[in-house]
Amino acid sequence: MLKENLKNVQKKIAAACEKVGRNPEEVCLIAVSKTKPLENIETLMEEGQMEYGENYVQELCAKYEQVSRPVHWHMIGHLQRNKVKYIIDKTVLIHSVDSVALARQIEKEAAKKDIVADILIQVNIAEEETKFGLSGQEVSSMVMEISSLPHVHIRGLMTSAPFVENPEENRCYFKKLHELFVDIREKNIDNVDMDILSMGMTNDYEIAIEEGATMVRVGTGIFGERNYNK
Numbered sequence: 001m002l003k004e005n006l007k008n009v010q011k012k013i014a015a016a017c018e019k020v021g022r023n024p025e026e027v028c029l030i031a032v033s034k035t036k037p038l039e040n041i042e043t044l045m046e047e048g049q050m051e052y053g054e055n056y057v058q059e060l061c062a063k064y065e066q067v068s069r070p071v072h073w074h075m076i077g078h079l080q081r082n083k084v085k086y087i088i089d090k091t092v093l094i095h096s097v098d099s100v101a102l103a104r105q106i107e108k109e110a111a112k113k114d115i116v117a118d119i120l121i122q123v124n125i126a127e128e129e130t131k132f133g134l135s136g137q138e139v140s141s142m143v144m145e146i147s148s149l150p151h152v153h154i155r156g157l158m159t160s161a162p163f164v165e166n167p168e169e170n171r172c173y174f175k176k177l178h179e180l181f182v183d184i185r186e187k188n189i190d191n192v193d194m195d196i197l198s199m200g201m202t203n204d205y206e207i208a209i210e211e212g213a214t215m216v217r218v219g220t221g222i223f224g225e226r227n228y229n230k
C-alpha cells in the first residue's frame with residue numbers, strides 16, 4: 001500500500017511537470033512521516049525514497065537514531081530556539097525559519113559544530129492569523145539580515161497554503177510566492193541562493209508544481225491519515 005501510494009504520487013508529480021513543460025527531476029518529493037512509525041520509512045527506503053519531513057524535534061531525533069541507513073531529514077515544523085541544538089547536525093534543511101532571532105540561534109549552534117546550515121524562510125503568503133511565517137513584505141529585509149550570518153545559508157522560501165476544498169484556490173498564493181522567490185533571486189544577495197521553493201502538500205502539490213515548486217511535502221497522500229491521539 002505504502003509503496004503504491006508513493007508511486008502514485010511520483011506519477012502525479014511527473015504529470016504535473018509534463019503539463020507545464022518542466023523536468024520532473026527539478027521537483028524533490030519529501031515524504032512527511034510525522035506521527036508515522038519508523039517501519040513505514042524503512043519500507044519506502046526500499047523504493048529509494050530518501051527525503052523525509054518531520055515537525056517535532058523529539059520525533060525527528062528518535063527516528064534519526066533508529067533508522068537502519070542514513071536518510072535526509074527535513075525539519076518542516078515550527079522550531080523553538082532552545083531546540084535548535086538538538087537538530088542542527090541531523091537535518092539537511094530547516095524549512096521553517098520565520099525570525100532573525102531563530103536564524104541567529106541556528107548561526108550559533110552551526111558555528112559550534114563548524115557546519116553551515118541550509119535554511120528556507122517560511123512565508124505566510126495567505127496572511128492567515130493562525131499560521132507561522134513572515135508576511136510577503138517582511139521577507140526581503142529579513143533575507144538581507146540573515147544573509148550576514150556566515151554559518152547560515154538561505155536556499156529559498158517555504159509556505160503552507162490554506163486548507164481548501166478546491167486546490168485551485170491556492171494557485172494565487174503559489175504564484176505570489178514564486179514571484180517573491182524570483183524577485184529575491186534577482187537581487188543576487190551574497191550568501192543567498194534562491195534555488196529551493198518548498199510548497200505544496202497532499203491536497204495541492206500538483207498546483208504548486210505547476211506554479212514552480214521545487215520541493216513538495218506530502219504526508220497523508222503517502223502514509224494515510226494521521227492519528228494524533230495515539
Ligand SMILES: *Cc1c(COP(=O)(O)O)cnc(C)c1O
Binds near residue numbers: 032055077217
Ligand atoms: C504535516 C505537514 C505536511 C504534510 O501534510 P499532508 O497534508 O499530510 O500532505 C506538509 N508540510 C508541513 C509544514 C506539515 O506540517
